[in-house]
Amino acid sequence: TDSNYAADTIVVINVTVKDAIGVSVVNVSITAPNSSVFQQTLLDSDSDGSYNGTFVHTGTNGQYNISISANDTSDNINNSESRTFNIQDTGAPIVTLLYPPNSNRNNTNDIAFGCNATDTAGLANISLYHNISGSFVINQTSVRNGTGNSTSFTVDNVPEGHYAWNCFAEDVSSNGAFAIANFTLIVDTVKPNVTLQSPSNVSNYSRTSSNQVFNVSVFDKEMGVLLFSFDNASGTDFNATATNQSGYWIVTY
Numbered sequence: 001t002d003s004n005y006a007a008d009t010i011v012v013i014n015v016t017v018k019d020a021i022g023v024s025v026v027n028v029s030i031t032a033p034n035s036s037v038f039q040q041t042l043l044d045s046d047s048d049g050s051y052n053g054t055f056v057h058t059g060t061n062g063q064y065n066i067s068i069s070a071n072d073t074s075d076n077i078n079n080s081e082s083r084t085f086n087i088q089d090t091g092a093p094i095v096t097l098l099y100p101p102n103s104n105r106n107n108t109n110d111i112a113f114g115c116n117a118t119d120t121a122g123l124a125n126i127s128l129y130h131n132i133s134g135s136f137v138i139n140q141t142s143v144r145n146g147t148g149n150s151t152s153f154t155v156d157n158v159p160e161g162h163y164a165w166n167c168f169a170e171d172v173s174s175n176g177a178f179a180i181a182n183f184t185l186i187v188d189t190v191k192p193n194v195t196l197q198s199p200s201n202v203s204n205y206s207r208t209s210s211n212q213v214f215n216v217s218v219f220d221k222e223m224g225v226l227l228f229s230f231d232n233a234s235g236t237d238f239n240a241t242a243t244n245q246s247g248y249w250i251v252t253y
Helices: none
Strands: 003-006 011-016 023-031 037-042 050-055 062-072 082-088 094-099 104-106 111-118 123-130 137-143 148-155 161-171 176-178 183-187 193-198 215-219 227-230 238-241 243-245 248-250
Touching: 011 023, 011 062, 023 050, 037 050, 094 161, 094 176, 111 123, 111 161, 123 148, 137 148
Parallel strands: 003 082, 104 183
Antiparallel strands: 011 050, 023 037, 023 062, 062 082, 094 111, 111 148, 123 137, 123 161, 161 176, 161 183, 193 215, 227 238, 243 248
16 A cells, blocks of 8 residues: 655655575665656665665655665666655645625625635635525635636625625645635615605704704614715805714714
């Protein structure tokens, strides 16, 4: 059975060699996944027939082929022994959420989500997760390759509400990861319901009247800014922004 190691692991090679007359030299040849060939001599430091060496060139993922060549003192060579081992990618992809920005407010029900992923071994796919249905689950998956790739997902008919989303990327070694934190978004497509309660329409006041109170009823799940617009009876319009004080919107002029 092939042995599996993480990248940059030092692999120990151990070979037992016996010969009635005597062993002259034991060599190992290792072919890496990128076709590079490494050769070295194994040593039997305590003369017990066990020849050892270490192999350090394990930065490339994939299968490595080992071939042993044993030469006795009569120049007889046995090169029939071989093995393989695998270097596996253990690093997960790095995922970056692109759009919509975190805490974004959207006035449309069709939302485009974008994310980017990188991985030294190579990407396999990128998936979108969100909780629009009420549970944080996978929604769509896009097959992707290469060491870096971006993808876009579109989700239509998203109802009004507050949501969380993220992307999960998987590489060719089945290592996977989300972006470091979820992004949130707000979908708000309904205009505020505004009713001017007072003063009544075409009300009359003298120039010496006291300050007037404007009473407005506003209903909206995602209330943002309340703006009063006046024409000032002079032809020069002006606006005044109300402030929210414990649920009451106040404007002073």
